[in-house]
Amino acid sequence: xxxxxxxxxxxxxxxxxxxxxxxxxxxxxxxxxxxxxxxxxxxxxxxxxxxxxxxxxxxxxxxxxxxxxxxxxxxxxxxxxxxxxxxxxxxxxxxxxxxxxxxxxxxxxxxxxxxxxxxxxxxxxxxxxxxxxxxxxxxxxxxxxxxxxxxxxxxxxxxxxxxxxxxxxxxxxxxxxxxxxxxxxxxxxxxxxxxxxxxxxxxxxxxxxxxxxxxxxxxxxxxxxxxxxxxxxxxxxxxxxxxxxxxxxxxxxxxxxxxxxxxxxxxxxxxxxxxxxxxxxxxxxxxxxxxxxxxxxxxxxxxxxxxxxxxxxxxxxxxxxxxxxxxxxxxxxxxxxxxxxxxxxxxxxxxxxxxxxxxxxxxxxxxxxxxxxxxxxxxxxxxxxxxxxxxxxxxxxxxxxxxxxxxxxxxxxxxxxxxxxxxxxxxxxxxxxxxxxxxxxxxxxxxxxxxxxxxxxxxxxxxxxxxxxxxxxxxxxxxxxxxxxxxxxxxxxxxxxxxxxxxxx
Amino acid sequence: xxxxxxxxxxxxxxxxxxxxxxxxxxxxxxxxxxxxxxxxxxxxxxxxxxxxxxxxxxxxxxxxxxxxxxxxxxxxxxxxxxxxxxxxxxxxxxxxxxxxxxxxxxxxxxxxxxxxxxxxxxxxxxxxxxxxxxxxxxxxxxxxxxxxxxxxxxxxxxxxxxxxxxxxxxxxxxxxxxxxxxxxxxxxxxxxxxxxxxxxxxxxxxxxxxxxxxxxxxxxxxxxxxxxxxxxxxxxxxxxxxxxxxxxxxxxxxxxxxxxxxxxxxxxxxxxxxxxxxxxxxxxxxxxxxxxxxxxxxxxxxxxxxxxxxxxxxxxxxxxxxxxxxxxxxxxxxxxxxxxxxxxxx
Numbered sequence: 001x002x003x004x005x006x007x008x009x010x011x012x013x014x015x016x017x018x019x020x021x022x023x024x025x026x027x028x029x030x031x032x033x034x035x036x037x038x039x040x041x042x043x044x045x046x047x048x049x050x051x052x053x054x055x056x057x058x059x060x061x062x063x064x065x066x067x068x069x070x071x072x073x074x075x076x077x078x079x080x081x082x083x084x085x086x087x088x089x090x091x092x093x094x095x096x097x098x099x100x101x102x103x104x105x106x107x108x109x110x111x112x113x114x115x116x117x118x119x120x121x122x123x124x125x126x127x128x129x130x131x132x133x134x135x136x137x138x139x140x141x142x143x144x145x146x147x148x149x150x151x152x153x154x155x156x157x158x159x160x161x162x163x164x165x166x167x168x169x170x171x172x173x174x175x176x177x178x179x180x181x182x183x184x185x186x187x188x189x190x191x192x193x194x195x196x197x198x199x200x201x202x203x204x205x206x207x208x209x210x211x212x213x214x215x216x217x218x219x220x221x222x223x224x225x226x227x228x229x230x231x232x233x234x235x236x237x238x239x240x241x242x243x244x245x246x247x248x249x250x251x252x253x254x255x256x257x258x259x260x261x262x263x264x265x266x267x268x269x270x271x272x273x274x275x276x277x278x279x280x281x282x283x284x285x286x287x288x289x290x291x292x293x294x295x296x297x298x299x300x301x302x303x304x305x306x307x308x309x310x311x312x313x314x315x316x317x318x319x320x321x322x323x324x325x326x327x328x329x330x331x332x333x334x335x336x337x338x339x340x341x342x343x344x345x346x347x348x349x350x351x352x353x354x355x356x357x358x359x360x361x362x363x364x365x366x367x368x369x370x371x372x373x374x375x376x377x378x379x380x381x382x383x384x385x386x387x388x389x390x391x392x393x394x395x396x397x398x399x400x401x402x403x404x405x406x407x408x409x410x411x412x413x414x415x416x417x418x419x420x421x422x423x424x425x426x427x428x429x430x431x432x433x434x435x436x437x438x439x440x441x442x443x444x445x446x447x448x449x450x451x452x453x454x455x456x457x458x459x460x461x462x463x464x465x466x467x468x469x470x471x472x473x474x475x476x477x478x479x480x481x482x483x484x485x486x487x488x489x490x491x492x493x494x495x496x497x498x499x500x501x502x503x504x505x
Numbered sequence: 506x507x508x509x510x511x512x513x514x515x516x517x518x519x520x521x522x523x524x525x526x527x528x529x530x531x532x533x534x535x536x537x538x539x540x541x542x543x544x545x546x547x548x549x550x551x552x553x554x555x556x557x558x559x560x561x562x563x564x565x566x567x568x569x570x571x572x573x574x575x576x577x578x579x580x581x582x583x584x585x586x587x588x589x590x591x592x593x594x595x596x597x598x599x600x601x602x603x604x605x606x607x608x609x610x611x612x613x614x615x616x617x618x619x620x621x622x623x624x625x626x627x628x629x630x631x632x633x634x635x636x637x638x639x640x641x642x643x644x645x646x647x648x649x650x651x652x653x654x655x656x657x658x659x660x661x662x663x664x665x666x667x668x669x670x671x672x673x674x675x676x677x678x679x680x681x682x683x684x685x686x687x688x689x690x691x692x693x694x695x696x697x698x699x700x701x702x703x704x705x706x707x708x709x710x711x712x713x714x715x716x717x718x719x720x721x722x723x724x725x726x727x728x729x730x731x732x733x734x735x736x737x738x739x740x741x742x743x744x745x746x747x748x749x750x751x752x753x754x755x756x757x758x759x760x761x762x763x764x765x766x767x768x769x770x771x772x773x774x775x776x777x778x779x780x781x782x783x784x785x786x787x788x789x790x791x792x793x794x795x796x797x798x799x800x801x802x803x804x805x806x807x808x809x810x811x812x813x814x815x816x817x818x819x820x821x822x823x824x825x826x827x828x829x830x831x832x833x834x835x836x837x838x839x840x841x842x843x844x845x846x847x848x849x850x851x
Contacts, residue, residue, distance in 0.1 A: 338725075344722070344725050358718055362711055368710065369712055
């Protein structure tokens with residue numbers, strides 16, 4: 001058995017409003033791939049931030065190679081982190097990126113370009129990669145970019161490599177390619193801490209798995225002494241909810257009703273999608289499946305008039321409508337809930353109440369357009385109660401809420417408008433299993449009240465379980481129409497990967 | 506049923522209130538509110554300085570202090586709204602000179618009557634605001650660059666139009682800035698009126714509230730159906746209009762238009778508004794704070810004169826006060842974060 005490279009004992013860390021880690025133990029052996037799993041807000045990111053020296057823990061001991069490390073020395077450990085978001089410099093070349101921060105120099109600190117390119121070539125050959133060292137990063141595929149970030153970390157002679165959701169934007173093929181690379185990194189005695197929401201991956205790649213829940217340590221198991229069911233039970237804590245997700249909701253087709261919304265020959269201004277046609281009836285949930293970058297978000301935003309359309313018609317309740325901007329879309333009862341709650345969804349520096357009323361400033365104001373406080377508080381309290389937002393009041397700043405609660409605020413912002421058509425874009429992205437189930441139930445109950453829901457997701461499973469009909473999109477083109485209980489994950493996956501196109505409509 | 510619900514919410518609200526009181530002492534809450542701190546400091550200065558200089562607390566000194574800061578106050582209106590949205594207008598000082606000069610030219614050289622001359626003056630400054638807004642929002646030029654260039658362009662035009670200045674304006678026009686009502690000059694009354702109206706609008710009105718949302722998150726504001734382009738352009742137009750108003754009233758007060766009027770005013774006004782609680786990052790600030798900021802800056806230079814401090818020292822002291830105020834704010838925020846963290850740890 002290989003020796004322990006990193007050992008953490010009873011680590012505690014608190015932030016304003018929450019204890020992120022409570023007496024968590026973690027240990028890592030040389031050359032092992034160790035997965036950390038848990039729901040959102042379980043404390044995974046806090047733990048890796050402590051390992052990489054971003055935060056000091058409040059309590060607990062850290063040992064590296066058997067020696068105790070002071071908190072102030074944590075950032076000096078040979079740890080490299082590859083974050084979910086890219087930290088590459090897109091306009092610079094592959095070699096520039098690999099050597100960013102410590103380029104080889106000649107006399108008078110002139111950068112030694114030859115040496116840089118030579119070293120990069122060597123590194124690329126070592127891992128059997130066919131990338132030119134002088135290619136600008138912007139021309140690489142997402143998978144190649146991710147690999148480049150990993151290589152950059154490996155070159156810095158790290159002993160511990162932290163990967164935060166490395167496969168989030170990759171296709172299946174690219175993922176297996178990445179895993180081969182990880183195996184060869186493991187063989188040169190580098191330990192990998194692997195964080196992912198995709199549990200199947202963990203059984204493919206990890207040697208060991210540590211489970212966290214609400215900042216508490218739940219256990220650390222070898223991957224061969226545990227199965228998927230046990231792992232999910234450890235993550236969720238309760239067995240009941242798990243069954244609820246697995247059970248399919250009864251599906252009824254509502255073909256007798258007139259369509260609420262019809263989209264005809266929709267083509268995006270920058271060709272992100274082409275000639276998309278579909279319709280949706282009241283009470284129906286229509287799933288739109290596609291990989292990241294397939295044009296799903298652009299499609300929804302174009303219906304909401306937040307992006308431009310080259311040509312195409314929208315029919316609402318059978319009448320053609322012209323929608324010029326989001327304000328008009330909202331007035332016509334079409335509402336879009338973004339996938340990117342932090343960047344374009346919420347006003348993070350403002351209070352929960354201010355967020356909730358932002359969509360209906362006219363609806364809460366009286367004479368001279370003056371906003372009436374009583375209306376604001378009433379509406380905010382109603383939404384806080386309805387969506388079960390955990391807070392000490394409507395005047396809490398949204399920034400201080402957890403991810404799941406922020407998502408609920410985002411839903412609250414839009415759903416009090418009682419929309420006719422609801423376009424939701426990845427409503428469960430980066431959210432724990434419990435909140436996910438809550439959101440699925442919520443969407444179904446909204447649909448029952450007569451709203452048409454367009455449910456956009458790159459997770460096929462959640463579409464199969466929660467929609468009445470699915471359309472698949474690949475590279476901006478329509479690929480097929482599916483009924484959830486007549487199809488399976490494989491068929492849709494092939495469709496959205498562009499392998500085959502379903503005949504008909 | 507309805508009644509009991511309302512009651513429940515009421516009692517919950519009370520609970521929240523009690524929790525808050527335990528969390529933070531009243532004093533702590535007070536010193537983290539900019540308006541209260543600024544107001545208290547102003548009160549202290551007004552109470553202490555008379556012991557050092559008996560001329561401070563005289564009618565003539567205080568009225569000059571107020572009157573002298575009116576044109577800054579008008580320019581601060583527009584800047585406050587722009588800063589709330591995370592933007593800046595550097596052309597306010599030049600705009601002020603433009604409005605005064607255009608009005609004076611209309612009266613002296615073209616013989617246009619007083620109301621129309623004033624209208625043309627205000628229109629010229631408002632039009633510059635419109636161009637600023639168009640360049641920034643529609644063309645997409647960075648606001649610092651666009652208004653910096655506009656500051657130079659307008660100043661140049663003013664010098665071409667007015668050369669050194671235009672004096673001996675009609676008495677009727679001068680009355681506008683020199684009339685004394687209940688012992689206070691008319692520009693001060695106008696200032697109070699405008700501040701109260703805009704203060705209420707910015708605090709409560711649905712249109713003006715949109716500015717806070719735009720400053721908080723521009724992309725999200727667009728998606729919740731706020732017409733961001735419209736609101737931003739209107740804010741630039743208002744900034745132009747109020748600088749114009751500052752120009753008309755101060756020209757009337759002096760009885761002549763100067764080409765150099767309002768030179769460097771933009772920086773003084775930005776300093777005062779930031780001191781009053783606006784942030785360059787946007788999303789923060791209000792009219793009360795802005796007003797107190799303007800008064801504080803005016804008071805500071807007045808007091809320095811009263812205490813016989815050399816005028817060379819005025820701008821270094823102003824700078825130190827500004828940095829001190831912002832640093833204090835950041836310091837308070839960190840203390841608050843740390844307290845919250847420790848509370849959770851228990």
